Amino acid sequence: MIETLPLFHRIDGQPVVVLGMGEAAEAKRRLVERAGGLVIDDLQEGIDKGARLAFIAYEDDTAAEADAIRARCAGLLVNATDRPALCDFTVPSILDRSPVLVAIGTGGASAGLAKQVRLRLEQILPQSLGALASALGKARGALRARFPDAGDRRRALDAALGEGGALDVLSDVSAGRVEVWLSAAPLEQGGTVEIALRSDDPEDLTLKEARLLGSADVIAFERGVSSRILDRARADAQRAVLGKNDGVSFASGLTVIVRAPSAAR
Incomplete structure (x- = not known):
């Protein structure tokens, strides 16, 4: 289980409230400006202009709590420096x-x-990772044309971007290879793979097992498999609990069957 939901919030050109003086407040102002936000240093002005986020960096606890409550009541999400109990989000x-x-x-x-x-x-x-992302973004249309099926597209990218792949994310030269790779990218076959767990600890998964869980289209698992293991799978992967009959028909793609540790069966 994760305690918070990580999100990327677009604030380019949007008003963002930043209250307070001193180093902590200045750091928040720089962060907002770096993301293209418009810093508003008055809470009521921010509310009136439709701000959605408020950073509060007061030294005084009472003032911080009062403005945090006021901002939250107006519908803003609040971050109060060094006061986790007052925060709706952290930076x-x-x-x-x-x-x-x-x-x-x-x-x-x-x-x-x-x-x-x-x-x-x-x-x-590598610094070139951003260039690789931009190149893939520009090639999105061509990629969809070559692999109309979303599963085929995902498997092709997984193979190319993985360790040793044509577009290995840790390689400095991958950004320049996107067009060449796309012109000859093979159709990656699916299939069924079985993982017999040794324990409920995800740290006991091998690198290969963790990679398979993270790229599978379907996860079929026995009762008794820990949610900590299943959390390593893609959030949008189909899931099915195996019953007495394992001859279940799954969609095309990569299916990973996860067997519980013997003690949990």
Whole structure:
């Protein structure tokens, strides 16, 4: 289970309330401006202009709580610096490979931890990742024409973008290969794969098993399989509980059958 739902909020050209003085408030102003938002430093003005977000960076607890309540009652989502109980949302540490953005959050537990995770990822993800995303975006029409079926399209991209694939996301040269790959991209076949779990701990999955769960079109699982394992599958993958008869007919694509650990059966 995740405690918060990560979302990317478009604020380009939109009013955003930022209240307070000092370093914390200035940091929020810079963040809003970086995303193209229009900073409003008066709550009532922000409400009148239809702002949807409010950042509150007061030193005084009473003032912060009062304006947080007022903003929330007016329909704004609130972030109050260093006051998790007053927050409707938290601000992640952002790794920028525009248009690719990676947001690392800790639910307000430790901004320092989020920063260190981001710095580690900065060393891994190439600067060219944004160019690869842009190239794929421009090729969307051609990709749909070559693979009209959404499942076929997803499997082709999974194979190309994966480790060692033609468009490996960690390769500096993948952005320049999109057109060539698309002209000869093969139709990736589906099929059925079975995973026999060794435990209910998702950390015990092999890299291959985790990849299969993350790319499957259908997840068929025995009763007793932990939700922690199933959460590793795509959110839009079809799911089916296996009964006594395993000869279930599934849609075309990749089907992964997950067997519970023997102790859970």
